[in-house]
Amino acid sequence: MKRLGLIFFLLLLICTSCQKKKGDWFTVEKLDNKTYRIRENQSSQGNSSYLIIGDKEALLFDSGSGENKTGDIKLLVDSLAGEPVTLLHSHFHFDHIGNSKAFPDVALPNLPDLQDRLGEDSCIHIREQESLIPQTCILKIRTQYPINTEFNLGNRKISIYHTPGHSPWSFTIVDKRGKYLFVGDLAYKGLLLVNDLDEYQNSLSQLIQTCDSSYQILAAHGNEDLLYSDLDKIRLALKAFQNKRPAPKKEINLLGNRKKMYVIDGIPFIYDKTVNY
Ligand SMILES: [Zn+2]
Numbered sequence: 280m281k282r283l284g285l286i287f288f289l290l291l292l293i294c295t296s297c298q299k300k301k302g303d304w305f306t307v308e309k310l311d312n313k314t315y316r317i318r319e320n321q322s323s324q325g326n327s328s329y330l331i332i333g334d335k336e337a338l339l340f341d342s343g344s345g346e347n348k349t350g351d352i353k354l355l356v357d358s359l360a361g362e363p364v365t366l367l368h369s370h371f372h373f374d375h376i377g378n379s380k381a382f383p384d385v386a387l388p389n390l391p392d393l394q395d396r397l398g399e400d401s402c403i404h405i406r407e408q409e410s411l412i413p414q415t416c417i418l419k420i421r422t423q424y425p426i427n428t429e430f431n432l433g434n435r436k437i438s439i440y441h442t443p444g445h446s447p448w449s450f451t452i453v454d455k456r457g458k459y460l461f462v463g464d465l466a467y468k469g470l471l472l473v474n475d476l477d478e479y480q481n482s483l484s485q486l487i488q489t490c491d492s493s494y495q496i497l498a499a500h501g502n503e504d505l506l507y508s509d510l511d512k513i514r515l516a517l518k519a520f521q522n523k524r525p526a527p528k529k530e531i532n533l534l535g536n537r538k539k540m541y542v543i544d545g546i547p548f549i550y551d552k553t554v555n556y
Pocket residue numbers: 370372445464556
């Protein structure tokens with residue numbers, strides 16, 4: 280009888296953990312009353328998106344992988360925001376633009392070259408080369424955000440900076456009062472993808488000058504947060520690579536392609552300027 284009880288208890292434990300896993304695609308982390316990190320730990324790239332809420336509107340920085348078949352990030356975001364949500368992408372890689380169609384208000388930073396890509400229908404076509412997978416995407420743009428200038432979400436001012444290097448159209452959000460730096464894929468703990476060495480270093484330098492060690496650096500991948508000093512570590516590693524051009528540590532498979540992986544001062548990265556990461 281004791282044995283049966285133990286088996287029943289174990290089965291209950293397994294069922295409970297299965298249920299938990301099924302419902303846990305999104306993990307919400309409250310950074311403060313108006314700032315949330317939404318993790319997708321089970322997604323292929325382990326993405327994090329960020330919800331930044333003001334008194335009048337909210338901004339979602341990336342819409343995630345779109346790989347979850349059981350629930351939409353839009354429903355989750357609406358339940359958290361309480362204000363109209365505008366979606367802004369840190370860049371156009373496939374794992375950051377999922378579920379975009381669920382959002383009626385998608386924004387584009389008002390960078391002239393990017394604006395030029397808007398059609399008369401206010402749509403921007405994300406090409407396969409940009410999304411990194413054989414899949415195109417059309418984003419209908421409703422909002423234009425100013426770049427390099429503070430704008431107001433309602434008692435919450437933020438700035439958007441163009442920070443290329445990981446991809447030509449990469450953006451970083453800065454909340455100076457909240458001391459948050461949302462860096463997208465420009466910096467995280469893990470294998471970095473470098474498309475342009477000069478631009479990458481310049482973007483990091485700009486962010487290093489813009490913030491300080493009191494800021495929380497919030498990345499789109501990885502479970503461990505970066506320190507302010509990590510921004511300069513990455514910059515210096517790329518600079519050293521540029522000067523010495525060392526041999527790759529190994530070759531790895533990246534989305535079906537063989538790529539050379541380098542490690543300098545503990546910073547792992549792939550550099551391939553021929554691929555528009
Ligand atoms: Zn990316």
